[in-house]
Amino acid sequence: MVPQARYITARAAAEALDVSVATIYAYVSRGLIRSEAGDASRRMRRYLAEDVQKLRDQKRFRRDPDQAAASAMQWGAPVLESALTHITEAGLFYRGQDAVALATSAAVEEVAALLWTGEMARAGALFAHPPAAIIAQVWPQLPVGLSPLPRLQVALALAQSHDLAAYDLDLRFDNVTQTGARILKLLVAVLAEQPSAAAPVAALLQGAWCPECAACGPLLSAALILCADHELNTSSFAARVVASAEAQLYLVVTAGLATIQGFKHGGNTGLVEAFLHEVGTPERARQVISNRLRRGVCIPGFGHRLYPQGDPRGATLLRLAHAAYGTSAALALAQTVADEVRVITGKEPTLEYGLVALMQTLDLPDGSGLALFALGRAIGWIAHAIEQYRSGQLIRPRAKYVGV
Numbered sequence: 001m002v003p004q005a006r007y008i009t010a011r012a013a014a015e016a017l018d019v020s021v022a023t024i025y026a027y028v029s030r031g032l033i034r035s036e037a038g039d040a041s042r043r044m045r046r047y048l049a050e051d052v053q054k055l056r057d058q059k060r061f062r063r064d065p066d067q068a069a070a071s072a073m074q075w076g077a078p079v080l081e082s083a084l085t086h087i088t089e090a091g092l093f094y095r096g097q098d099a100v101a102l103a104t105s106a107a108v109e110e111v112a113a114l115l116w117t118g119e120m121a122r123a124g125a126l127f128a129h130p131p132a133a134i135i136a137q138v139w140p141q142l143p144v145g146l147s148p149l150p151r152l153q154v155a156l157a158l159a160q161s162h163d164l165a166a167y168d169l170d171l172r173f174d175n176v177t178q179t180g181a182r183i184l185k186l187l188v189a190v191l192a193e194q195p196s197a198a199a200p201v202a203a204l205l206q207g208a209w210c211p212e213c214a215a216c217g218p219l220l221s222a223a224l225i226l227c228a229d230h231e232l233n234t235s236s237f238a239a240r241v242v243a244s245a246e247a248q249l250y251l252v253v254t255a256g257l258a259t260i261q262g263f264k265h266g267g268n269t270g271l272v273e274a275f276l277h278e279v280g281t282p283e284r285a286r287q288v289i290s291n292r293l294r295r296g297v298c299i300p301g302f303g304h305r306l307y308p309q310g311d312p313r314g315a316t317l318l319r320l321a322h323a324a325y326g327t328s329a330a331l332a333l334a335q336t337v338a339d340e341v342r343v344i345t346g347k348e349p350t351l352e353y354g355l356v357a358l359m360q361t362l363d364l365p366d367g368s369g370l371a372l373f374a375l376g377r378a379i380g381w382i383a384h385a386i387e388q389y390r391s392g393q394l395i396r397p398r399a400k401y402v403g404v
Helices: 010-017 021-029 049-063 065-072 099-103 108-117 120-126 132-141 148-162 175-192 201-209 216-227 234-244 249-260 268-279 282-295 312-324 329-345 351-361 368-391
Strands: 035-037 045-048 085-088 091-094
Touching (some): 010 021, 091 108, 099 216, 099 312, 108 201, 132 148, 148 249, 201 368, 216 312, 234 249, 249 368, 268 329, 268 368, 282 329, 312 329, 312 351
Antiparallel strands (some): 035 045, 085 091
16 A cells, blocks of 8 residues: 555556566656655655555456455545546545635536536526526425425426426537536525526525525535535436436436435435434533444544545534624534544544534424535536546446345
């Protein structure tokens, strides 16, 4: 395994690849390993560990294709190329732009335009025409009494029959991105229970969920942006698989909604809600955490495997919520629990924990965190679908047969 540091020495790279240092220099000259100047006084260069690991994985694949293919489907080796999201030790980046910075400086529509087209400036044109006619046709048929995500699934199933333009996947025009904009506005209209999508996404949610709180809108916007994409998570991978079969965007987003509800993905927000309800008061935090650990019961919402130093999305949501609602009792509980878990286990809050803390701070119903997560991540599902349409490749892994 290549050392976890971002850059390593030529000797360390040579040892990882089992080659000579001279071969490392040859790889650099061929563009296979990127390097940069190191200590100026010694005129040494350092080499990107990510590139060394990639070459190491390629060598392993040639030696043992079965083992490499199996491990690639778990945490670790990349399985698809993407220009959307980059996760590094420094944080999370959408097309090279810091997602945490975007959360407090950009509109949801601008981030959607960035991920779908690479240009934030195209947001105005993409979202200029809300799908009023589609919403008007869907609205009377929406069943009452459903929880938010099943209601979104029904809305998508109803709307796709009224949106024939969605079946045009020709990327030389803007049909696909405009379909994405219509879907996003439909989803927010359904969540806000407003048969109109003329206002911006965050404003629609604020008007429905916290109309008398000016600080609510920016917080909801930041949460949606931080949820927008996270590389090849399970729901985004499912969306890409569906898109690779050239299914239209309504079906892609439906696949994403089905996947995100699993307890190992967005459904984890429900476990976080139950955990915080179990704690109840800050004074009970250590006792409940200790009891759970002794019983072998998980502490949901802590310790993301891609962020050993802490999930920047969860930390950002807690920081923004504290700045806006520093006296909130619900937020005080969430912060106390986070502090106790950090002391006991060393783990930091994840995005799911930050979402639930924010929803409880705003006094929203249980399930709102997952609804917000799904709405934000729909931006990413659409972005992955567009990227997959452009590749023209069908995602069709082979199974390693182990049966009779």
